[in-house]
Amino acid sequence: MHLSAECVEPVDNPPKRRRTIRAMATEIRIRPLSPADHEAAVNLARSLPEFFNDQGIDEMTTEIPTESGAVAEVDGELVGFVTWTATPELGHIGWIAVRGDHHRHGIGRRLIQVAEDDARRVGAPVLQVETLGESVDYEPYDRTRAFYRSVGFVDLESVLLDNPGMPEMLTLQKRLSKAS
Numbered sequence: 001m002h003l004s005a006e007c008v009e010p011v012d013n014p015p016k017r018r019r020t021i022r023a024m025a026t027e028i029r030i031r032p033l034s035p036a037d038h039e040a041a042v043n044l045a046r047s048l049p050e051f052f053n054d055q056g057i058d059e060m061t062t063e064i065p066t067e068s069g070a071v072a073e074v075d076g077e078l079v080g081f082v083t084w085t086a087t088p089e090l091g092h093i094g095w096i097a098v099r100g101d102h103h104r105h106g107i108g109r110r111l112i113q114v115a116e117d118d119a120r121r122v123g124a125p126v127l128q129v130e131t132l133g134e135s136v137d138y139e140p141y142d143r144t145r146a147f148y149r150s151v152g153f154v155d156l157e158s159v160l161l162d163n164p165g166m167p168e169m170l171t172l173q174k175r176l177s178k179a180s
């Protein structure tokens, strides 16, 4: 995908000149996650402490190597990743994160699409993900839930947990059409 922007800024008074500001085109590359990416992925998550506490970092460090995954790169730097598992019964998002300075550039949507395509390929009827529930008054995860809902997930169920890191766990689900 190419993101580019061109802004033509008029100057009010004569001589009538126009200044052209051309932003650098940014190439976002999506590719499979490899073992060489594991450390960079966990470090990316560490750069988002409002989303991932120490327990989350420990869990993902263990789980990322066991799951399928994809990464997003800009200029050769890892700026996002997703991991998932997929069986004919269920697709499940394990971990997803995009570097803060690249939020809202469509990277998360593209990463979910990769997981979704793979889950559909193996015949999973749905893709599920867990996140922090609505009853917890914590703004960062309002954004996370908005993201999942925006890319097609709907709320499936919510359970209260005896876990200070996640007092309410919301499961969201996206129904997958059959692969053609």
Ligand SMILES: CC(C)(COP(=O)(O)OP(=O)(O)OC[C@H]1O[C@@H](n2cnc3c(N)ncnc32)[C@H](O)[C@@H]1OP(=O)(O)O)[C@@H](O)C(=O)NCCC(=O)NCCS
Binding pocket: 048, 051, 096, 097, 098, 099, 102, 103, 104, 105, 106, 107, 108, 109, 110, 130, 131, 132, 143, 144, 146, 147, 148, 150, 151
């Ligand atoms: C959740 C996350 C992966 C989304 O990645 P992203 O690349 O920023 O998301 P996208 O740009 O693809 O957003 C797709 C759509 O989701 C919605 N969305 C994304 N971020 C949003 C926000 N902060 N507020 C409201 N809606 C949002 C929008 O509808 C957006 O489309 P639009 O930009 O055209 O309006 C990213 O914000 C992130 O890394 N968050 C921290 C980690 C995290 O929460 N991981 C999940 C833990 S369960």
